[in-house]
Amino acid sequence: STAFVQWVGEKTPISDTSYVGIDAILEQMRRKAMKQGFEFNVMVVGQSGLGKSTLMNTLFKSKVSRKSVQPNVEERIPKTVEIKSVSHDVEEKGVRMKLTVIDTPGFGDQINNENCWQPIMKFINDQYESYLQEEININRKKRIPDSRVHCCIYFIPPTGHCLRPLDVEFMRHLSKVVNIVPVIAKADTLTLEERDSFKKTIREELRANGIDVYPQKEFDEDAEDRMINDKIREMTPFAVVGSDQEYQVNGKRILGRKTKWGTIEVENIAHCEFAYLRDLLIRTHMQNIKDITCSIHYETYRVRRLNESNILFTSNPPDHPAVQPKANGQPEEQPATPQPNGVAAQHEALSHEM
């Protein structure tokens, strides 16, 4: 079809066969993106033994997990939650990506797990802080290095019953600052019926606790988006199985787990939902996940941070009462001029002087 320039309005093109070339900008963008490369930072959270490392390796078809990087380190459960990130440069069909996998060993492994989400929250906020500091410099870098956590995969143990208090606590706090993708780990221990009932229970509990996981309903951009995302929300959390072993099945080599009763094919959607998770995270929604982090979670942090600084300085002098932050730590306004009642009081004083 001949490309011609159309007008939103009443104008008509001068020539039907003339080509302007505006749509060439898409190719220009693609070229620029390929040249710059992409960054993606994903965090995995869950008790030890839930298969986090294996799942990461399966997702990225490569030894991306921290354990694979340090194979000789003794596996011990740390006394507190630690944050360990490992970065890799990967490339596929000319597209280069710096993938950072952030591991959280020690989460949920202690006897007392109260507040074990706090170091994780702090790490996420620290990345926002570091980005903000770069952004407000006078001399800024051409491209600010992005270490912000784009996505946090939360591993739910396959109990088949309901969420544990730890799960609820973690997701309740963290869903406000980062995109959470909950998954049911080691789902090969659940039958399909058990799995569906477990998922339903989890979804209800998330709803009851006001926890919004990715993709969040309020960030759907249009009807088309909503339709696609509704389908995903109906499947959350994905029941996954990970594996980095290949087996021969029906003449093909596929990733799977071989047991005495059969081979679980990881990428077979009849067996588990790994493929859906991979498609969501990588093939269709990766850019959107980054955009939500950038334009919503980061901005929320920035607003709160900048307002906090204002409050520090307007708590004195006494004529300018400080604005109290709202319960969720996000004040709406900043006091720029004296409050109305302050001014009225001054007028009263004047009249007395007369």
Added chain:
Amino acid sequence: ELLKVLSHSISKSVLLTTYTREDKGVRSLSLAGHVGFDSLPDQLVNKSICQGFCFNILCIGETGIGKSTLMDTLFNTNFENFESSHFEPQVKLRAQTYDLQESNVRLRLTVVNTVGFGDQMNKQESYQPVVDYIDRQFESYLQEELKIKRSLHNYHDSRVHACLYFISPSGHSLKSLDLVTMKKLDSKVNIIPVIAKADTISKSELHKFKIKIMSELVSNGVQIYQFPLDDETVAKVNTTMNGHLPFAVVGSTEEVAVGNKMVKARQYPWGVVQVENENHCDFVKLREMLICVNMEDLREQTHTRHYELYRRCKLEELGFKDTDSECKPVSLQQTYEAKRQEFLVELQKREDEMRQMFVQRVKDKEAELKEAERELQSRFEQLKRLHAEEKAALEEKKRLLDDDLSSFGKRKAAAQLLQAQSLTANGKKDKDRKK
């Protein structure tokens, strides 16, 4: 409180070091199969298609040089144009925004034209409105970026991405107005010089003209936009095109039959100048470079180079620094807060001053009123005295009158008595006579 914030940010930077030490060596990994993130550029492009693009062109050139016609020809549309007069007292800028669409790409195009450029007798300040316009757009973006609650992805970016400078086809050299203007703009915007109405110059003259122009630009240190050479896909064509600058263009929206096709052209008695014929002029090259190949780079250079320079200068002007005199990092936030505090103190001082002044004025007015009252009172007293005096005088006169009246009465009574007496005496006399 300030110390707490400071120490907090210092401790943060220590922590961050701990985080990154683990991945000091970023390893290259090969993938054992198809993962699927090769779709990322497509995902990015799809997002941009949904959002739409923004492009802003500034055309600087004398009245009648063909700016509007060229824009019409480039974008294959009739933008709202009006002929400007040659009698504008000052250079003005007129910006118009249009929504264009080509296949699935939506473009919000803003065309800014100078009005009256080069018409004044004194052209010393001609460049200023242009510089001001460009700075205003940067300022507007900076304001948005500094807001607490901001929406940069929704923001209509009005920063000028490309500046087409129209050179008069004199065939000799650049005018001093051209050099002065371009020199003022070269650090603020991507300048692409074009030779306008190029159908008035012969081929050989054109070649010499182009060389002269480029050498004048170089010798005066004017940095025009260079088509980028860092991407191999386009490095070759961009290098060639850089050698054809400035582009000699002809604009026309009228169509003339050439062979069995209708083409955009200008018809003269001696021939037809075809706009899209590369032997006739460089229009196609301009369209190719400006739109098809480098539009994105123009946008990026504007953002990462020109805007950053503006922002840096503006913030430094306001007194912000990244490091203080001891080379310790100073946060923008701290400086901003210190200035804000200064400002609030100043505001309070002025408020106090105004209050003092108000009180003083009230006092003065009161004194004035009292004075007036006193004056009135004394006048009243005076009038009262006057009245009493007059009354006394009148009383005196009345007394005199009464006296007069009573003495007159007495005399009248006496006269009557006399008259009565004399009548009686006369009667007696008559009686005597008759006897």
